[in-house]
Amino acid sequence: xxxxxxxxxxxxxxxxxxxxxxxxxxxxxxxxxxxxxxxxxxxxxxxxxxxxxxxxxxxxxxxxxxxxxxxxxxxxxxxxxxxxxxxxxxxxxxxxxxxxxxxxxxxxxxxxxxxxxxxxxxxxxxxxxxxxxxxxxxxxxxxxxxxxxxxxxxxxxxxxxxxxxxxxxxxxxxxxxxxxxxxxxxxxxxxxxxxxxxxxxxxxxxxxxxxxxxxxxxxxxxxxxxxxxxxxxxxxxxxxxxxxxxxxxxxxxxxxxxxxxxxxxxxxxxxxxxxxxxxxxxxxxxxxxxxxxxxxxxxxxxxxxxxxxxxxxxxxxxxxxxxxxxxxxxxxxxxxxxxxxxxxxxxxxxxxxxxxxx
Amino acid sequence: xxxxxxxxxxxxxxxxxxxxxxxxxxxxxxxxxxxxxxxxxxxxxxxxxxxxxxxxxxxxxxxxxxxxxxxxxxxxxxxxxxxxxxxxxxxxxxxxxxxxxxxxxxxxxxxxxxxxxxxxxxxxxxxxxxxxxxxxxxxxxxxxxxxxxxxxxxxxxxxxxxxxxxxxxxxxxxxxxxxxxxxxxxxxxxxxxxxxxxxxxxxxxxxxxxxxxxxxxxxxxxxxxxxxxxxxxxxxxxxxxxxxxxxxxxxxxxxxxxxxxxxxxxxxxxxxxxxxxxxxxxxxxxxxxxxxxxxxxxxxxxxxxxxxxxxxxxxxxxxxxxx
Numbered sequence: 028x029x030x031x032x033x034x035x036x037x038x039x040x041x042x043x044x045x046x047x048x049x050x051x052x053x054x055x056x057x058x059x060x061x062x063x064x065x066x067x068x069x070x071x072x073x074x075x076x077x078x079x080x081x082x083x084x085x086x087x088x089x090x091x092x093x094x095x096x097x098x099x100x101x102x103x104x105x106x107x108x109x110x111x112x113x114x115x116x117x118x119x120x121x122x123x124x125x126x127x128x129x130x131x132x133x134x135x136x137x138x139x140x141x142x143x144x145x146x147x148x149x150x151x152x153x154x155x156x157x158x159x160x161x162x163x164x165x166x167x168x169x170x171x172x173x174x175x176x177x178x179x180x181x182x183x184x185x186x187x188x189x190x191x192x193x194x195x196x197x198x199x200x201x202x203x204x205x206x207x208x209x210x211x212x213x214x215x216x217x218x219x220x221x222x223x224x225x226x227x228x229x230x231x232x233x234x235x236x237x238x239x240x241x242x243x244x245x246x247x248x249x250x251x252x253x254x255x256x257x258x259x260x261x262x263x264x265x266x267x268x269x270x271x272x273x274x275x276x277x278x279x280x281x282x283x284x285x286x287x288x289x290x291x292x293x294x295x296x297x298x299x300x301x302x303x304x305x306x307x308x309x310x311x312x313x314x315x316x317x318x319x320x321x322x323x324x325x326x327x328x329x330x331x332x333x334x335x336x337x338x339x340x341x342x343x344x345x346x347x348x349x350x351x352x353x354x355x356x357x358x359x360x361x362x363x364x365x366x367x368x369x370x371x372x373x374x375x376x377x378x379x380x381x382x383x384x385x
Numbered sequence: 386x387x388x389x390x391x392x393x394x395x396x397x398x399x400x401x402x403x404x405x406x407x408x409x410x411x412x413x414x415x416x417x418x419x420x421x422x423x424x425x426x427x428x429x430x431x432x433x434x435x436x437x438x439x440x441x442x443x444x445x446x447x448x449x450x451x452x453x454x455x456x457x458x459x460x461x462x463x464x465x466x467x468x469x470x471x472x473x474x475x476x477x478x479x480x481x482x483x484x485x486x487x488x489x490x491x492x493x494x495x496x497x498x499x500x501x502x503x504x505x506x507x508x509x510x511x512x513x514x515x516x517x518x519x520x521x522x523x524x525x526x527x528x529x530x531x532x533x534x535x536x537x538x539x540x541x542x543x544x545x546x547x548x549x550x551x552x553x554x555x556x557x558x559x560x561x562x563x564x565x566x567x568x569x570x571x572x573x574x575x576x577x578x579x580x581x582x583x584x585x586x587x588x589x590x591x592x593x594x595x596x597x598x599x600x601x602x603x604x605x606x607x608x609x610x611x612x613x614x615x616x617x618x619x620x621x622x623x624x625x626x627x628x629x630x631x632x633x634x635x636x637x638x639x640x641x642x643x644x645x646x647x648x649x650x651x652x653x654x655x656x657x658x659x660x661x662x663x664x665x666x667x668x669x670x671x672x673x674x675x676x677x678x679x680x681x682x683x684x685x686x687x688x689x690x691x692x693x694x695x696x697x698x699x700x701x702x703x704x705x706x707x708x
Contacts (some may be wrong), residue, residue, distance in 0.1 A: 079575060080576070080657040215663045215666075216429075217664075218663065244684065245428040245429055245600065245664045246428060246601070246602070246641060246644060246645060247428060247640065247641060247644055247660040247664060247679075248660075248664065250644050250658060250659045250660075251648065251659045253646070253657055254656060254657050254659055257656075272574060273574075275645075275647055275648040276646055276648070278648050278651065278653060279646045279650055279652055279657070280652060292665075298651060302649060312575065313574065313575070315578075316574045316578040317574055317648075318601065318604045319603055319647050319648060320606055320642055320645055320647065321630070323607075324607075325608075342575045
């Protein structure tokens, strides 16, 4: 596989959840958790995803893994670019037979169209680290069992190699291999998160999704875990999808950052570019309210008002309209598209930023 | 200004368990002035919440506040009062807000009646007046449509709105002291900023004092007047906020300040500073200085002899190096 290929290309992912109406009936209303999310991720790099709670960060992560089945959209994961191009060509071609060929190819390339057998095989390359290391580890299993379970489940290891592999994994994450037979409750929060990390890298994955991996840890432990994640990336060439609400952490960890609001990406760009030149009013708001030592920023002097719109009846226009400081009439009527702004791949979905005279 | 509204002296709170005895806080002494915000900063197991509950005398068995501890509110020891007297202070002169707003309201009663409850108890207001007052209080914490919202049940409100309602409830009897136990930890960063603004505004308006418990040092830099840094049940450093941030004396404070990533550094240019080791649990017995196993400037004396809390340059520090 060529190195300049993208590891992951997501196109127009839509995910809605039915709203329970009570009894056996399903309400016609739906919660629009993800509204046409597209992005791509290079090999050996990190995409950070930030946003408030309820903006769809975790839904995105779980939809990528097909823990939630998406409503529509496609995901090309570890597929050569040539095959994606071929698929695009076949699906546009009107020649007889092209549509059948196209469907055939889609079943082989689109992660969302895989059958269960192929899904199981490919999903080994995608692993997950959860926010709460207390909930994520089975209290009845020994550490050795926890971290080698993915290997055993997928028949990737023979019985006599288990001890060696477990010791090896524990060493990578900085836990003494002699603790392999201990139980999760014998470890502190930081150490448990290390065990979660060991489990996530056990199958040599291409992508690890980190869902708020440090938010539930003590301040003095957080940087240990972040450094560990970076060291592992350097050594094994893993890509991360790094979800967090703390901008400082996301900027530090990521090569690219996507800012999400009500299930849409509103700004996307290289970490450095986004930090030094944020464009979307929502990104600016987030940067303003995050407490930072030595910044002189007084977050308790903020006059921010307005509520996040509900995800059931999304407004026709920009969903940030009620809270926006630079809103215009057009924002209420028309949904802004992600358009190029600033340097490199910097893109922003805002009528104000992308207005012609700007 | 220099008036002490609350004085805590030698507070020791222990929990007697079957196997062992946990000392959550030991010999804690500090005071709170009128109209100031005092931040109590610490990691998990440092004893910050226990301190708050001890002030309210809300420690239940197996927990025990030792005999020689004193919590003087306007010169009177809360710990020696009888149940009737403490009840007249709780929710009235000293009130409390908690971390998880949705867990702190009763889901079966309307917001309005829950806010008005303390008025009915302490001010003997009747139901109608209490509800009218609740509506006014909700308006004061910037909830739009307050007249409709008083009839809401807690599940109908968002997390940020509930936290505002809880503040309204705590402020109902215009207390002298507000104890805030990680009030923003469960909230979004944007909502966190709103809640902090609200607490600050109410403090300016009413002249109350606030004890603000948090694990996030960055949050209180410009917010608090004074800071107490707790570690494993001990005060490690305390002083005016500017002094602590400008010239931290204790290695733990210094390390904490460095360990928080600031925006503008990236993984390809800098490695994050880490504090070695792990946060001790409160039942761990550490000989000598509590921070010595993790301290980078630890020397022989630290391992055997625990330093005293000493006065140094307007601050209190517990470190042999500062002596």
